[in-house]
Amino acid sequence: MIRAAFLGTPAAAIPSLAALMEVAAVDFVVTQPDRPKGRGRSLEAPPVKIAASEWGLETHQPETHAELVEMFSGAGIEVAVVVAYGRILRPGVLDSVEHGFVNVHFSLLPRWRGAAPVERAILAGDEYSGVSLMVLDRGVDTGPVFAAADTEISEYETAGELTGRLAALGAAVLRDHLEDYIHERLLPARQMQTGATIAPRLTTAEACLDWRQGPGEFGRQVRAFNPRPGGWAAGDGIRLKIFEVGPASNLVPPGEIRVVDGRPMLGLGAGAVELVQVQQAGKPRLSGRDWANGRRGAGLHLDPPE
Numbered sequence: 001m002i003r004a005a006f007l008g009t010p011a012a013a014i015p016s017l018a019a020l021m022e023v024a025a026v027d028f029v030v031t032q033p034d035r036p037k038g039r040g041r042s043l044e045a046p047p048v049k050i051a052a053s054e055w056g057l058e059t060h061q062p063e064t065h066a067e068l069v070e071m072f073s074g075a076g077i078e079v080a081v082v083v084a085y086g087r088i089l090r091p092g093v094l095d096s097v098e099h100g101f102v103n104v105h106f107s108l109l110p111r112w113r114g115a116a117p118v119e120r121a122i123l124a125g126d127e128y129s130g131v132s133l134m135v136l137d138r139g140v141d142t143g144p145v146f147a148a149a150d151t152e153i154s155e156y157e158t159a160g161e162l163t164g165r166l167a168a169l170g171a172a173v174l175r176d177h178l179e180d181y182i183h184e185r186l187l188p189a190r191q192m193q194t195g196a197t198i199a200p201r202l203t204t205a206e207a208c209l210d211w212r213q214g215p216g217e218f219g220r221q222v223r224a225f226n227p228r229p230g231g232w233a234a235g236d237g238i239r240l241k242i243f244e245v246g247p248a249s250n251l252v253p254p255g256e257i258r259v260v261d262g263r264p265m266l267g268l269g270a271g272a273v274e275l276v277q278v279q280q281a282g283k284p285r286l287s288g289r290d291w292a293n294g295r296r297g298a299g300l301h302l303d304p305p306e
Contacts, residue, residue, distance in 0.1 A: 001025045002182055005072070005080040007101075011047040012163050013083035015171035016104050020081050021055070023178055027077060028058040030068070032086050065090055072096040079182060081174065082136065094136055099182055101136040103143070104170040106163065107199070108132060108150055110191045113141035114199035118166065119159045121199075122224040125216075129153050129162060131170040133177060135188050140198075144188030147177040156219075158226040158244075204229045209242060210305040211255050212269040219245055219273065230279070235302035242266075243285065244277035257300040264292045266302075 004024035006017050009032045020026055029052040037044040052059045062068050069092045072080070079099040082089070094101055107117035108130040114120075121129045130150035137143040149169055153162060180186040207225045209218065209232060222245050225231035230241040235255075250260050252267030257275065259265070264275040275288035286294070 002179065003027055003076060003078045005030065005075070005077045005097075006048075006052075006083075007031070007080060007085040007089075008048045008083040009046045009086045010084050012106075012167040013048050013085075014051045015167045016081060016083045016174050017048065017051060019171035019175040020178070022175055024079070026057055027075065028060055028071075030060050030062065030071070030085070033061045033063060065092065068093045069096065079178070081178070083170070088140075089136060091138060094138070102174075102178065102181070103134045103136050103141070104174055105132045105134055105141055106166040106170065108148060109134060109141060109145055110193065110196035112197055112199040115201040117199040118163050119199070119202055119224045120197070121153065122157070122159055122162065122220055125220055126153060129166065131166055131173055133170075133173060133181070134191075142191060144190050146181050146186045146188040147173050149173050156223070158223045160227045202229055204232075205306060207231050208306045209233045211266060211302055212305065214268060214270040215245075215247065215273050218268055233302045233305075235300050238300060239281040240300070241279040241281075241285075242275055242277075243279065244275075245273040246276045248272040248274040255302045255304070257302065259292045259295075259297045259299060262289055262292060262297075264288045 002024035004020055004026050005028055006020055006026055007030040008017060031046045031048045034043040034045050049059050060071055062071060072093055073096055077097050080097050080101045082101050083104045089101060109132040112120050128150050130148055132145050133147040134143045134145045151169060177186060207229045209221050222231045222242050226243045232239060232241045248265045250265050250272055252258050252265045252272045254267045254269055256267045257264050265272050266275055278288055278291050279285040
C-alpha cells in the first residue's frame with residue numbers, strides 16, 4: 001500500500017484526509033499549531049488535528065521550516081497530500097518525497113492560483129469552479145496537473161457553501177486518481193500560462209461592501225465574503241456585517257438602509273436589496289427583520305465605501 005503523509009488545517013481538508021486513508025497508509029498528519037481563539041484567547045486545535053486524533057493518526061504541528069525538513073527526511077514517504085495547509089513549502093521539503101507533494105486545489109488551474117480561489121471565483125462572477133490535483137513546485141500553484149473536475153457555481157451560493165462542495169469533490173478526485181498518478185498511469189501536464197489569474201488572500205478592508213454597485217455585483221460581494229471575513233458596511237457609528245441579501249422592489253436612496261414593512265432595505269447605485277442576515281459589531285448574527293426590530297425601525301445612513 002502507498003505510504004503517505006497528509007498536510008492540512010481547516011475543516012475543508014478533512015474529506016481529502018478521509019479519502020487518502022482509503023487508498024494509502026497515512027504515516028502521519030501535519031497541521032498548523034493550535035492558535036488562540038475567541039474573547040478568552042484560549043488555544044484551539046485545527047479541525048484536521050481533531051479529526052486525525054479521532055482516527056488514531058500520528059499528528060505533528062511544526063513551527064518552523066527546519067522542523068518540517070527533519071520530519072520528512074528519511075521518513076520513506078512515497079507521496080504527501082496537501083489541502084489548505086496554510087504554509088508555503090520550500091524546496092528542502094518538496095524534494096524529500098519520492099512522488100512529491102500533491103495539492104488538492106479548489107479551482108480549475110491555471111485560473112485562480114493562490115490563497116482565495118473560491119472567493120475570487122464568486123467575486124468575478126465565474127459560472128464554473130472545480131478542483132485540480134497538482135504536483136507542487138517552487139511557484140505558487142504553478143505545478144503540473146494530473147486530474148481535475150468541474151462544477152457549476154449556483155446563483156446564490158456563498159463561498160462557504162461552494163468550499164464545502166469542492167472539498168467533497170476534491171476528495172473524490174483524489175481517491176479516484178492518486179494511485180494512477182503514483183503508478184504512472186496518469187502523467188502530470190504543465191499548466192498553460194494563458195488564462196492564469198491570481199487569487200490573493202482576502203483582507204477585512206477589501207470586504208467593505210460597495211453599495212454604489214447594482215444588485216448583481218453587490219450580491220456577489222456578500223456571497224464571496226460569507227463566512228469570512230464577512231462583507232461589511234459602516235454608518236452612523238455602526239459597523240454592520242451583511243451575510244445574506246435578497247431581491248427588493250422598493251425604491252431606497254443609495255447608501256440608505258430603510259425599514260419597509262419590518263424588513264431592512266438597502267439602496268444601491270442601481271436598485272435595492274433586502275438585508276436577510278446581518279450582524280452588528282459586538283452582537284450576535286440576526287435575521288434582517290430581528291435586527292430592524294431591535295432598532296425599532298430606525299434606518300441607517302452608510303458611509304461611502306473605503
